[in-house]
Amino acid sequence: MWLGSRVVVVVPAYNEAPRIARVLRGMPAWVDAIVLVDDASTDATADAAAALGDARIDLVTHARNRGVGAAIATGYARALATPGGPRDAFVVMAGDGQMDPRDLPALLDGIVRGGADYVKGNRFRWRGAAVTMPPGRLLGGLALSWVTARAIGVAISDSQCGYTAISRAACEALDLVGLWPGYGYPNDLLSQLALRGLRIAEATVRPVYADEVSRLRTRHVPGVAGVVARAWVRRLRARSAQSPVQDRGHVRERVVDVE
Numbered sequence: 001m002w003l004g005s006r007v008v009v010v011v012p013a014y015n016e017a018p019r020i021a022r023v024l025r026g027m028p029a030w031v032d033a034i035v036l037v038d039d040a041s042t043d044a045t046a047d048a049a050a051a052l053g054d055a056r057i058d059l060v061t062h063a064r065n066r067g068v069g070a071a072i073a074t075g076y077a078r079a080l081a082t083p084g085g086p087r088d089a090f091v092v093m094a095g096d097g098q099m100d101p102r103d104l105p106a107l108l109d110g111i112v113r114g115g116a117d118y119v120k121g122n123r124f125r126w127r128g129a130a131v132t133m134p135p136g137r138l139l140g141g142l143a144l145s146w147v148t149a150r151a152i153g154v155a156i157s158d159s160q161c162g163y164t165a166i167s168r169a170a171c172e173a174l175d176l177v178g179l180w181p182g183y184g185y186p187n188d189l190l191s192q193l194a195l196r197g198l199r200i201a202e203a204t205v206r207p208v209y210a211d212e213v214s215r216l217r218t219r220h221v222p223g224v225a226g227v228v229a230r231a232w233v234r235r236l237r238a239r240s241a242q243s244p245v246q247d248r249g250h251v252r253e254r255v256v257d258v259e
Contacts, residue, residue, distance in 0.1 A: 010075030013095030069185025086169035116201035117170035121163035151232035184227030191231035
């Protein structure tokens with residue numbers, strides 16, 4: 001537990017056998033449960049996880065590969081099925097080792113102490129990010145963050161960072177079945193949060209790049225762009241329908257920095 005709140009870490013994984021044991025061994029002892037969602041891996045990802053013998057690990061396996069967004073939705077649903085309170089925190093840490101466990105407290109503090117509904121990792125504020133991150137990911141991430149902020153009406157700084165924490169109460173308010181299943185899921189999730197008036201915060205996290213294999217390809221860009229466009233349309237429809245969520249301008253509000 002973290003300051004009295006239960007912590008569940010959701011780990012989406014696809015063909016991460018060389019890295020998954022390292023990721024799972026790095027989980028702090030105060031993490032209460034780990035939901036590992038194996039998205040129909042064709043390697044020994046599940047076997048490598050099971051070999052650790054960690055009783056906290058709840059292994060869920062998709063029968064077919066459904067995408068990272070679908071894997072996270074499955075993990076959230078599993079976490080919601082466990083008992084707990086509204087300020088429990090569900091954290092997403094990918095199975096590729098790109099998320100440093102040392103940053104977990106900063107994400108959790110935004111939920112447990114700061115009263116945020118959702119805390120988004122921000123790699124761009126990390127000292128040295130400009131030289132650590134591959135140029136394509138850096139520039140692409142900045143561009144997508146800019147358009148996403150304008151589509152959802154919230155000035156998010158790093159829309160594509162997958163290192164996040166969400167409160168149980170906020171997770172219960174989401175449409176997990178309708179969450180975009182592929183690489184556009186962060187943008188779709190931010191859209192859902194903004195439309196529901198949920199409070200988004202940011203925490204600085206380290207950008208980690210080692211032996212992971214990026215599966216993001218140029219062919220995925222149109223899909224992500226389509227998700228962002230859908231978010232913009234949703235916002236316009238909510239405004240025209242006089243949604244109870246107040247719109248305070250072109251970019252409705254800046255996310256809170258929890259540090």
